[in-house]
Amino acid sequence: MTAPLPPAFLAAAKDLLGPKGWSDDPEKLTAAATPWRGTFQGETPFLARPASTAEAAALVKLCAAHRVAMTPQGGNTGLVDGGTPHGEICVSMTRMTAVREVDPFNNSMTIEAGATLVSAQETADAASRLFPLSLGSQGTATLGGLISTNAGGVAVLRYGMMRDLILGLEVVLPSGEVWDGLSGLRKNNTGYDLKHLFAGAEGTLGLITAATFKLFPKVQRATAWVIVASPGDVVKLLALVRDHAGDSVTSFEIIPANAVAMVVADIPGTRDPLPANAEWRVLIEISQPRAEQAEALLTAALEAGAEAGLVQDAAIAASETQAKAFWLIRESIPLSKRAYGAALNQDISVPISRIPAFIDACNAAVRAHAPSADFVIFGHVGDGNLHYSVVEPAGAAVPTLKAHAEIVTRTVFDTVTAFGGSISAEHGVGRLKRDELARLRPPAATQAMRAIKTALDPLNIMNPGRVVSV
Template identity: 80%
Template sequence: MTQTLPPAFLAAVKDLLGPKGWSEDPEKRDAASTPWRGTYKGETPLIVRPASTAEAAALVKLCAQHGVAMTPQGGNTGLIDGGTPHGEVCVSMTRMNALREVDPFNNSMTIEAGATLVTAQQAAEDASRLFPLSLGSEGTATIGGLISTNAGGVAVLRYGMMRDLILGLEVVLPSGEVWDGLSGLRKNNTGYDLKHLFAGAEGTLGLITAATLKLFPQVESASAWVICSTTDDVVKLLALVRGRVGDSVTSFEIIPGNAVDMVVADIPTARDPMPSNAPWRVLMDISQTDGAYARSLLEGALEAAMEEGLIQDAVIAESETQAKAFWHIRETIPLSKRAYGTALNQDIAVPVSRIPAFIEACNAAVRGVLPTADFVIFGHVGDGNLHYSVVEAAGADAPLLKAKEAAVTRVIFDTVMAYGGSISAEHGVGRLKRDELARLRPPAATDAMRAIKRALDPQGIMNPGRVVTV
């Protein structure tokens, strides 16, 4: 339900932000309340767009004074209903998009929360450095949103999650005070590491306004498309490759054969790099500062894997264009699932060693609830993160997935936990997974999170109803 805004609050906000800093336009409010997939619908009485940290702090202070709840929003590319307002004021960070500093000798940059990921990537490249986070929505997703959800992407295996790429943060606390924690330090052992508290908090503890991020040397990649018979072979292949080339493995993605067929059927320009009846593909990147050396490492690893019988066949990209074509297949899978009409998508993680057993057990458990179920299972197998999608079998006479969605979800989550996993690997918790997480998480963990929320946000105005209920 949309909250009614006090007239004094509304007048003060309009005066503070000026005509460019707020909107009550119904079309704009509707757009801000509709996530990109359109799978659910929110609402907001007002969009506010601070242009500086000072404006953001004054805005939050007004919200605290008047008891007005707010939902921070970046590019609105989330998947777990974390940044879509449901009656709250929508705090769009898109005007706070400045690149404040790039320090190539410290391998760091300071950038505002509303800047897109591609802006950060380009700024690093302009300084002959690399900002390694990479994901499909990088042209729209913003730095603040990526930090708030602790985003992952395809390079986690080598560089870690978004949390691992943060050196410091600037955050407006729920009181309106500003914590200036921007720092280029890699060693700072002075008590609680607050930046990690806000990373992954989904805007429930404060409003991130800027970040100091790690940069790395630029690298050149060699990419391979590999055919495998079983998920057990895929896991053993990962171990073999890492054993030979170590952290040069940047990405290691698992792709089912049915997903390749689905993309090729859906996208006229897509081509299967190596047609095969085998059920699994692996897309891997090996990166070094010297591209020729990266390719030689990849060739040696694939030769060893072939000798051990872990792969049926493989092709190494001969150009950047061919490598991009490999990745186009992988990145198009989420959109091409629309061919099934109905899909239940879960972002989960289990220990890498348990992926084969988990997939077998979870598929069987889901079919116990929904015998017509089919599966599109892909993702970042290098770090145990699977995008586990249950789809209605092609040609099903009586579609049942929608009706059985809750039961199927419960079976998936219970199986994930039985295999020592997590029901959210890189997309966050939001509203969609909040209650299930509370059911599955140890009570002590939930109690600790509630205590932190109450301490920092006693009025409950910062993105209420996400992550944990108070």
């Protein structure tokens, strides 16, 4: 059971936030403590919803005075138990959604942390600019949460991670002080670059309230669905396409044939874009100022790939509707996989050149513990990020995956580490990967992270127990 909050804190918090800014309704508390996948359940005694930076700062100062721990939360779409409260109060940022400034000549915009990713994309589009971050949960995921986890998505290959898109931040520190680091500057060499400290910290060092982001010129895209024989050919094709199209390659996604079949069986209205017996597919997107430029580059690259024996077949989307149909297959994999049977899902990265060998080695190591296991391996091969899922059909004759979940997970992590990779590529660390990360990373890194956490949050009230234990 969650410990009761100090009555003085509750009275002061309710007075500060006003009737629209807090709730202790059991249904709302349960919703705040239940992540979207519903794979685990947290709890919280109080839901706070500040409407401004001033309210957020006053709330944090109040928490510090009463030693009340908090869990910042955005759209509650996290996957590593980082934004689910476990006894802490939940600080939802969803009332802070204002667009503070759009500067098309500086190619920047400043938006509050509770705004959704899709609203940021629409804001940029209205100014004839592009905000390139794109991922499946963009209608719900908030900017503050995406910064806190240093989100990736499908366009990292060209535009980088969320950290690369930030020009400045506004953050409430654990003391309740506000660091106003909002800036449209691209060159500002004045000491420690604090914005990068908070990006990826998962709310453990402060409460992000607003951000200034980079914008880019709008582009036109050409999209292709490609049949490829093996992961080795996928990696070679990536190099070839980049040789032809350079940094205009926006996305390069690897998709296994079994995932396509899984989605088609699960999602009404979907179909295999290009049925084939080969085991792998690649979804490629190239962007240029004009559509004909993008399509010409993509066509030339695919022709070269076919001549090199890397492309077995390919279809270039003839319309935006067809391109969206290609992407629907890719984006539906995480949800459709839930209907497949038991699954252990990992978000990992390895050097691109080592992806084929990693897949072979990791699959073999996992099957040594769970012989009935199958695999759904997909993701952003262009930046080395794989969503590596060990699955077991619901009708497996001798189910072994659930019974060996712990050793299978550790086997995957150890293999990733042996290949020079990371056990958390774009989803964060949270509580789920905290201890494994401490086991695998150099002790000096853990000590440095603890020192930073202790220096900024000596009372350990900011999302305690996530990322690093203190």
